[in-house]
Amino acid sequence: MKNKFRVVIVGGVAAGPKVASKVIRLCPDAEVTVIEKGKLLSYAGCGLPYYVSGVVKDQKELMATPVGTVRDSIFFQHVKNVRVLNQTEAIQIDREQKRVQIHDLVQNQRSWLEYDKLVLCTGATPVIPPIPGTDLENVFTLQGVHDAEGIRAALAENKARDVVIVGGGLIGVEITEALVQHGCRVTIVEMMPQILRILDLDMARLVEKHMESHGVKVLTHTRLEAIEGNGVVSAVQTSAGRFAADMVVLAIGVRPNTTLAQVAGLDIGTSGGIKVTDRMQSSDPDIYAAGDCVESTDLMTGKGCFVPLGSTANKQGRVAAINLCGGEDHFPGVLGSTVCKVFDYCVARTGLGESAAKDHGYDTATILAPAPDKAHFMPEARLLILKLIADRKSRRLLGVQAVGPGAGDKRVDVVAMALTSGWTVDQLAHADLCYAPPYAPAMDNILTAANVMRNKLDGYMEGISAENVHTMLEQKLDFTFLDVRSPGEHEQVRLPGSILIPLGALRRRLGELPKDKEVITFCKISLRGYEAALILKAAGFKKVRVMDGGVVTWPYEKLVS
């Protein structure tokens, strides 16, 4: 009798179960074994913040199929014909003899498992900062279900009034919302000048302001120095002072689990993940790898990058399975498409940000396009602020970022498609997207953003960032800061140092403005600001610029009546 085709998969959370399921579908006779260190299998780690918040009631929901079947060992055996060894650790790989040594953590026994093909789906582990106190009670990371259970227990016992989140990345921000919903006073401690480094500084600032409006204290430029407490955490010491804390969540990032691969002599990429081909093959052709433990290729730069996401893990797992079964599939790489919910804001981006684009040598142009995400007369229309990044010379689109209550995920997905195809902003402006008042404005936000960029690239509009205007105001430079909104809008909220001439009155009141002085125009979103600038330029004003984004994206103090 012919030997069965033996596939051993290390890791049973995201990529691993995907590989197992797909292998069995392609090769029903294969002998597939999944080795998982933990107790639980195939759970949606990305759902943990929603389990902490209570939106997801039962942890079983995170481990269930859409119809409610829990994906445990029995499920894998009966439904998938996959053997699962959980609470079992893979200790070492013997590449010569093609076998893995495993350690049964319950029986405390070691044994060898032979493979024809091995797949490493070992995931990533939260980074613990090398400071005192990380082992105190009520100090958590958010890696697994046990962390979420710990946080929930502390919340249930009312032991978490003051919470410090260390790190303002995706996980830090998502768990913040969950904790605020429980009534915690949350402080985010972030070492860098901004939270959410997936965004440019100007866009991140808008998110920080939004979090602060929900009572969150956001401390940027702040380094965690120690966690203090007597058995249980009671405070944190930071470069900005000492803060009371009865819970601390460490969310400074994750690191790919590559020890097994490294010890076996497999190549590791510059970003720290296991190096794989686009067939998800490691430097040993019989060993594949997928998910949070591998290095991906950045489609914008062609370089290696570490972007651990559940969506990518699933796609890579499928590719690995097809190839190891003798098929042919290729994972092209990632754009860094990301979305996260911050209270009622959708925050998303794809491609290169402004600073990353500059770092890669692009002659970068950016625009801000704030607008309602649906026909403005629909009551459910919400503000969506888009930032587009493009290359001046080639007019190629480089990236997009979205912040606001409007549907940013939808527009970022559209740009992700454009980036993959190497589109210019001109091509994007003509995309045939769906339109009806409950879903989009007649000119979809992303098309408007593309047109604003074209106006800039074509020289019709010269922009200036709010940050630069703010600096000019602080330096008391001599320029006209011209608000062209209506008197009613101006009365509600004003920018410091601005004067008002409504757009409709501008043509007949041109004489009030000195022609030799620079004029910086703005309105609510800077469409009228743009029209005002064109009127001024046609009237012979020498230097006219439009403030990018307008009042809604001004991140500094506003004067309110």
Added chain:
Amino acid sequence: MKNKFRVVIVGGVAAGPKVASKVIRLCPDAEVTVIEKGKLLSYAGCGLPYYVSGVVKDQKELMATPVGTVRDSIFFQHVKNVRVLNQTEAIQIDREQKRVQIHDLVQNQRSWLEYDKLVLCTGATPVIPPIPGTDLENVFTLQGVHDAEGIRAALAENKARDVVIVGGGLIGVEITEALVQHGCRVTIVEMMPQILRILDLDMARLVEKHMESHGVKVLTHTRLEAIEGNGVVSAVQTSAGRFAADMVVLAIGVRPNTTLAQVAGLDIGTSGGIKVTDRMQSSDPDIYAAGDCVESTDLMTGKGCFVPLGSTANKQGRVAAINLCGGEDHFPGVLGSTVCKVFDYCVARTGLGESAAKDHGYDTATILAPAPDKAHFMPEARLLILKLIADRKSRRLLGVQAVGPGAGDKRVDVVAMALTSGWTVDQLAHADLCYAPPYAPAMDNILTAANVMRNKLDGYMEGISAENVHTMLEQKLDFTFLDVRSPGEHEQVRLPGSILIPLGALRRRLGELPKDKEVITFCKISLRGYEAALILKAAGFKKVRVMDGGVVTWPYEKLVS
């Protein structure tokens, strides 16, 4: 003194105002005149159903900018420096002398207006069927604000209990929802075998069922023969009988307004719209045209098509303005991307449908992919049913259709981008789309749909439509109709003629099924159905097919406990 550059625009609703605004931005010294037959300017015609429903409270909102300024003649003069002649009709074009004869409908005076460039934005007009009674009171179309006002007045006076909508296209469906919200009993009379011909029959059927669940009577294959009444409408006579009606809305389609162009000798396209280049230039280089009156190019077939939409009108208007001012821009064409809201369902599509693809000679493959539109454990996740259409040979994506409460517009926009770039389904499966539980499943619906299609194209899955299974059942053919859901699901709702073996028990109960008889498997969405088929095939069953879509897309009778 040099003569001013004179631009005359005929039509002031959608494309016309866009052309005017853009021309003034590009050429601030131009003399721009807009001629509009009606009283009102620049209103959002697509918003009329929402004004009828009451979602939009005041008709002024439909004519206002996002910050609430009403776009009337004074607005255009003061803000835009554009002269508007409303209640004025363009009578004829004198191409020799480059002038338009206009008729002031208020003063009843005729005069000539000279132009350097003329732009026709004459829009489209609802088709009135050539039957008796269309002039009775309470018989409406839905072209302008006056129609919406008429309908609202009848509703306010409680004069519209029984309403017949003639035509189940986009406008018919949108106005149906508005009227049901007012408590009307609505009947849709549609001549064709289905409503919403933007969809394939199977997808349209799901929408019809949804409308019926909201109390709407949908009569397909039914021809309107007469509208009856004594001054006021009281009934309609159709091929399916006579129905009481105290209001009738005629929504059988619109026809481009091309008389002005035709009389002037401009070329008209095969689809009936004014023929234009991709610069929006008519056959006379000094006359441009944009919006609902022109023929567009179908990007999928390269042929002329008539797809009147506010979004397209805006884009074409911008292109016309740039070119007539001496710039260079090109409108590539349309995919027919469309979305509409049907109660809580989002209905959308882009590209070619199954039948259109077959008509164009493609060897068409289709799949149905029903799934939650967000991580299934999020309470706000909603069902989204996607149908993907692809070419078997080239594996090129041809189109997508979406029906259900889930966010279909987002997925259809993604596919619109893929179609424009000529992607294969394999490329689509690897797209890097945003993922977080509140926005998408880890494998976005569109990626799952692409993978289901790949499974089909690669021969792993042989599908059969619900329609064909239904026919086989009616013909009492001998096959095993195998439900592999859980006993709980089966008890709640069953398909006629099916037997149950849950997927988890299938491997050990294979002996219960005759191997020589065809097996057609299914589950809720047909993922487990697919896995069951693979198990059966591996076990030596000769003929195994999976029913596309599963229980949720079965449009026939179900057995409910």
